[in-house]
Amino acid sequence: MSEKYINQLAQFRTWRTDFLPAVESAVQEPSTISGGSEAALEAWGYYQSLMAMPVSKLSKFGDAIWDFNADDPHAARNVKGAKLKIDFSRYTNLNATAILEVKAALN
Secondary structure (H helix, E strand, O other), rough: OHHHHHHHHOOOOHHHHHHHHHHHOOOOOOHHHHHHHHHHHHHHHHHHHHHOOOOOOEEEEOOOOOEOOOOOOOOOOOOOOHHHHHEEEEEOOOOOOHHHHHHHOOO
16 A cells, blocks of 8 residues: 555544444435535545545455455465455455444555
8 A cells, every 4th residue: 555545544533433324324425424514525525535545456445355466466376366355245244334444454
């Protein structure tokens, strides 16, 4: 991850209380989040930029599968492939909020 995204990830703690309710109740239109208040719209903008943040050469923060194979082309043969991927959709017992927080912690 590039250093220019560290500040964006550091803001996760600040904005999480504003945008996590929207994530739990599925993705809504920004105008319907918390009555369309300015803080909620700012949080929605942060959420959208967080989802677009790259975590590897092939994956973005919002992707269900993070693929790190292109980041280390000289990885050992026994590590390449599925061992350099994280498939968050496999964790069906975790809700979207928990997965989002795990992604932020891993990044």
